[in-house]
Amino acid sequence: MKLVAGVATGAVALAALGAALAPSFAQTSGAPAAFAACRACHTTNKGGKNGLGPNLYGIIGKPAAAVPGVSYSAALKGSKLKWDEKTLDAFLANPSKKVPGTRMPIGTPDPAKRAAIIAYLKAESAK
Numbered sequence: 001m002k003l004v005a006g007v008a009t010g011a012v013a014l015a016a017l018g019a020a021l022a023p024s025f026a027q028t029s030g031a032p033a034a035f036a037a038c039r040a041c042h043t044t045n046k047g048g049k050n051g052l053g054p055n056l057y058g059i060i061g062k063p064a065a066a067v068p069g070v071s072y073s074a075a076l077k078g079s080k081l082k083w084d085e086k087t088l089d090a091f092l093a094n095p096s097k098k099v100p101g102t103r104m105p106i107g108t109p110d111p112a113k114r115a116a117i118i119a120y121l122k123a124e125s126a127k
């Protein structure tokens with residue numbers, strides 16, 4: 001368990017570093033390549049449609065499973081998570097490890113990619 005916690009902490013530290021470097025990238029070039037895979041199921045614009053997954057506008061700061069009109073898994077509804085950079089980072093790294101039973105199908109193992117995605121979601125939500 002200690003080892004797992006250590007690895008997770010390391011990933012968060014790396015993600016924080018990436019987030020510190022990412023804003024200029026997010027501002028100048030729009031969506032990072034890492035977000036391309038997410039587009040199939042998620043929109044990020046204000047009032048955007050839910051697809052297979054919920055609209056992600058303003059997701060940071062929201063409780064998990066709180067976007068209206070989405071039929072969430074019982075697992076995510078029951079998770080009691082609140083999305084901040086840390087919980088989002090852990091979820092995106094391996095959704096079904098953070099929330100066993102979630103219907104969110106893909107993980108992003110690369111911390112730099114997760115940091116770019118989180119920075120992008122923040123930038124989109126500020127629009």
Ligand code: HEC
Nearest residue numbers: 037038041052053054064065066067072073076102103104
């Ligand atoms: C094949 C469709 C699909 C893809 C691709 C996908 N997601 Fe999801 N996502 C979902 C579904 C479905 C849920 C709801 C999961 C549940 O109810 O357990 C979800 C949930 C989420 C949530 C939690 C939303 C909330 O309201 O609590 C976030 C954040 C998220 N996805 C981000 C991403 C990101 C970032 C990517 C790209 C790396 C991505 N997703 C790729 C389908 C997808």
